[in-house]
Amino acid sequence: MPELTQLTPHEGSITMFTTVWCGYCTRLKGQLTREGVPFTEIDLEDSPEHVAFVEHVNGGNRTVPTIVFPDGTAATNPSLAEVRARLAG
DSSP: OOOHHHHOOOTTOEEEEEOTTOHHHHHHHHHHHHHTOOEEEEETTTOGGGHHHHHHHTTTOOOSOEEEOTTSOEEESOOHHHHHHHHHO
């Protein structure tokens, strides 16, 4: 499993774990793009080495979107408002 520090984004940005078939992921990506919130997307289908991390932070579930914030905390399927509030600090 990759170390959390390797997945922690730069200040003001997020790391988002997704899949291509996830409607919630598509919606959040569109909202983030429209609002100019920078993010790095990691598709679990293309990067299966990250599945264990997503399952770890979600109690064994492979739930997406899973977001990692610059402070190293994670959230599952957050709203745009929650992402913006947590980035604002």
